[in-house]
Amino acid sequence: MKDSAPLPRLEISIDALLHNCAVLRNLLPASIGLLAVVKDRAYGCGSKHIALALERFGGVSFFAVNAPAEAFYLREQGVKSDILILGPADLHALRQGASAGMVFTLIDIDDIYRWQSVGIPVRFHCNIDTRMHRLGVLPQEVEKVISVLRLAPHLRLEGVFTHLADADDPCSTTVQQQVRLFCSSRELLIAQGITPRHVHYANSGGILHFSPSGCTLARPGITLYGSRPDPRRPVIADLKPIVSLKSSVVKMTKVPAGTPVSYCGRYVTDRDTHIATVALGYGCGYPRSLTNRGILIINGKRYTIAGTVTMDYCMVDAGPVPLFAAGDEVVAIGTQGGETITPDDIALLDGTIAYEILCGMSSSMERTYVMKGNVSARETGYIY
Numbered sequence: 001m002k003d004s005a006p007l008p009r010l011e012i013s014i015d016a017l018l019h020n021c022a023v024l025r026n027l028l029p030a031s032i033g034l035l036a037v038v039k040d041r042a043y044g045c046g047s048k049h050i051a052l053a054l055e056r057f058g059g060v061s062f063f064a065v066n067a068p069a070e071a072f073y074l075r076e077q078g079v080k081s082d083i084l085i086l087g088p089a090d091l092h093a094l095r096q097g098a099s100a101g102m103v104f105t106l107i108d109i110d111d112i113y114r115w116q117s118v119g120i121p122v123r124f125h126c127n128i129d130t131r132m133h134r135l136g137v138l139p140q141e142v143e144k145v146i147s148v149l150r151l152a153p154h155l156r157l158e159g160v161f162t163h164l165a166d167a168d169d170p171c172s173t174t175v176q177q178q179v180r181l182f183c184s185s186r187e188l189l190i191a192q193g194i195t196p197r198h199v200h201y202a203n204s205g206g207i208l209h210f211s212p213s214g215c216t217l218a219r220p221g222i223t224l225y226g227s228r229p230d231p232r233r234p235v236i237a238d239l240k241p242i243v244s245l246k247s248s249v250v251k252m253t254k255v256p257a258g259t260p261v262s263y264c265g266r267y268v269t270d271r272d273t274h275i276a277t278v279a280l281g282y283g284c285g286y287p288r289s290l291t292n293r294g295i296l297i298i299n300g301k302r303y304t305i306a307g308t309v310t311m312d313y314c315m316v317d318a319g320p321v322p323l324f325a326a327g328d329e330v331v332a333i334g335t336q337g338g339e340t341i342t343p344d345d346i347a348l349l350d351g352t353i354a355y356e357i358l359c360g361m362s363s364s365m366e367r368t369y370v371m372k373g374n375v376s377a378r379e380t381g382y383i384y
Helices: 014-026 039-044 047-057 068-076 091-100 109-118 139-151 174-191 204-209 343-350 354-359
Strands: 009-013 062-065 082-085 102-106 122-127 155-161 198-200 243-255 273-278 295-298 301-304 314-319 329-336 339-341 366-371 374-379
Touching: 009 014, 014 047, 014 366, 039 047, 039 354, 047 062, 047 068, 047 366, 047 374, 062 068, 068 082, 068 091, 068 102, 091 102, 091 109, 091 122, 102 109, 109 139, 109 155, 139 155, 139 174, 155 174, 295 314, 295 339, 301 314, 329 343, 343 354
Parallel strands: 009 366, 062 082, 082 102, 102 122, 122 155, 155 198
Antiparallel strands: 009 243, 243 273, 243 329, 273 314, 295 301, 295 329, 329 339, 366 374
């Protein structure tokens, strides 16, 4: 048996990350900067090393997260750029943020009245809800925002944005409708003497499929990590997946024909063969729904998972004369030999999107960061 790590692990290519960052910049006018979305542990990749790499080597000077705790974590880890908190924040977070250079988001009209009454200095962007009906201020509520800003000099509206609901579809007719609503709200602010420094509405789909005119920033998420907003739709951008999910064969078992494999015997051998047990299961984020469908690469050859994916293990039928042995590396996402499996491939098999696949990767797995062929960092047990 080879001496290799038996547990599932992630390898993250900083080179691919920086490549994707450059590709996205080239799709945008030079006047539009990047607001890099690193929420939810940077889509499962680990926000610390992703943000630091983008800041130091990718020229990114603005980041977006969902929760205040994510933002404070990044600041503690040495990220110096502005950080936009897209989700809700309590008064404790507002107080902390005032001294830590955080930028908050107005996600509900009631919040600005609360901010006004407590007197805490708040830098913020106003989310204009033009269709998502998830978070934000409705266009007809913008006048209320203006009224409060006239009376509250401690509140600094630094940006305005919206979120495109259907930009993944290049043929969408709703994008222009949303942009028109957004621009009307922005013009209302300007007419009242309020000109936000930052304007952004182009998410990954918006960057790939639409021209984000009038913006100062674009807000890429999944494309930074090398996946498509919709795995069913090809894109012309040369994106490179940054994540590889690897593990090892931990056991080989010779079994006769007619042997049921894994829970409920959903796979039964049709000949004398060898069953390989791989340290990979839904406990680390590999979908259980890929039972009898998922593909693993071992020794440069593709193998279909045999039987039910369990919490920590899955099995493949290695055949009567196996081409690999216990201890050999297994690739669930990534490249080995001439074979490649991407997060988009997994998403298509699972009937979902790469966002869910990446975010589902367990925080307990070791994450190794590779740059220019060398390991630049290694982390285990991410909180964010």
